[in-house]
Amino acid sequence: MDIFLQQILNGLVLGSIYALIALGYTMVYGIMGLINFAHGEVVMFGAMVTITVITTLMGMGINLPGPALVLIGLLVAIPACMLLGFTIERIAYRPLRGKQRLAPLITAIGVSIVLQQVAILIWGRNYIPFPQILDHDVVTIFGASITKLQIVIVVLCLAIMAGLLLMVERTKLGRAMRATSQNPAVAGLMGVNVNTIISTTFVIGSGLGAIAGVMVATNYEQAHYYMGFMIGLKAFTAAVLGGIGNLGGAVAGGILLGIIESLGAGYIGTLTGGFLGSNYQDIIAFMVLILVLIFRPSGLLGEKMADRA
Numbered sequence: 001m002d003i004f005l006q007q008i009l010n011g012l013v014l015g016s017i018y019a020l021i022a023l024g025y026t027m028v029y030g031i032m033g034l035i036n037f038a039h040g041e042v043v044m045f046g047a048m049v050t051i052t053v054i055t056t057l058m059g060m061g062i063n064l065p066g067p068a069l070v071l072i073g074l075l076v077a078i079p080a081c082m083l084l085g086f087t088i089e090r091i092a093y094r095p096l097r098g099k100q101r102l103a104p105l106i107t108a109i110g111v112s113i114v115l116q117q118v119a120i121l122i123w124g125r126n127y128i129p130f131p132q133i134l135d136h137d138v139v140t141i142f143g144a145s146i147t148k149l150q151i152v153i154v155v156l157c158l159a160i161m162a163g164l165l166l167m168v169e170r171t172k173l174g175r176a177m178r179a180t181s182q183n184p185a186v187a188g189l190m191g192v193n194v195n196t197i198i199s200t201t202f203v204i205g206s207g208l209g210a211i212a213g214v215m216v217a218t219n220y221e222q223a224h225y226y227m228g229f230m231i232g233l234k235a236f237t238a239a240v241l242g243g244i245g246n247l248g249g250a251v252a253g254g255i256l257l258g259i260i261e262s263l264g265a266g267y268i269g270t271l272t273g274g275f276l277g278s279n280y281q282d283i284i285a286f287m288v289l290i291l292v293l294i295f296r297p298s299g300l301l302g303e304k305m306a307d308r309a
Helices: 002-032 039-059 066-096 102-123 148-170 172-182 184-189 194-220 227-242 247-271 278-295
Strands: 138-141 144-147
Touching (some): 002 144, 002 148, 002 194, 039 066, 039 102, 039 194, 039 227, 066 102, 066 194, 138 148, 144 148, 148 247, 172 194, 184 194, 227 247, 247 278
Antiparallel strands (some): 138 144
16 A cells, blocks of 8 residues: 555656646647647756756855745746747747648657757756755655655646636636637637737747756756657647647646556556566556547547637
8 A cells, every 4th residue: 555655646746747748738739739749848948947047056156045046947947948939839830830730740840859959069968967955855644755845846736737727717818819729710800819829828838848847857856858758748648648639638637647657667567577667667658648549539538629610
């Protein structure tokens, strides 16, 4: 039971991060009907920029509490990633709007590779450690362990996701986003600036990606130019699992995928008689993706999108 609860807690932390990243995928798909495969690299840039800012401040002899340094790093990383997301939409995706679906897909993959190479030029190929400035004290819950930092990550993820859902459902911007998702042409006739709404969606998703990147870096205490690729694919899997285009589905899919992956990592050795170890946990996420696409392509919670005229 202790092991089971430990894997549930691990999965909740991991799933919260997946869900936060998955919101970026599902927002763009809901508005434009395309998958922004470069979103994982935006997450990576958020982590890298934050580490660079913190390291620079510490190198200048500025002694501040750890959370304050992380907050300053985020205040730089979030606008930087928002600008990156806006640039990606404006340069790479807007000219291809209305083209065949294959063109934006290939472009998204190309943008992802370009951003990885840019990261290599700036930060190199080696892993970059996250400065040891945060509290990693362990809290024991019924025999299972979780750090105070991980508790903060889960709480922040849930708060941010709740705030986003509230914004989409209750604000004028949210209504414009939902109108654009339903039918861009009619939304435009009703006075909605479709180009602005699409750009805003990319900007918001990129800001969330920056926060998620810092959470990943603090949880694993390191960052890498390639980190966005795998976690991006898993977050995309979470979005598909919940029902891509559905914000609530992205949240549910992310948390569920994190728990499934964590339980699989904990028990895969037992289930396979020791043939596979916990290092094969990535297999589980993509097995889930395959099963969902086969048996329920619309995801567990369906898709909140009408067919476009």
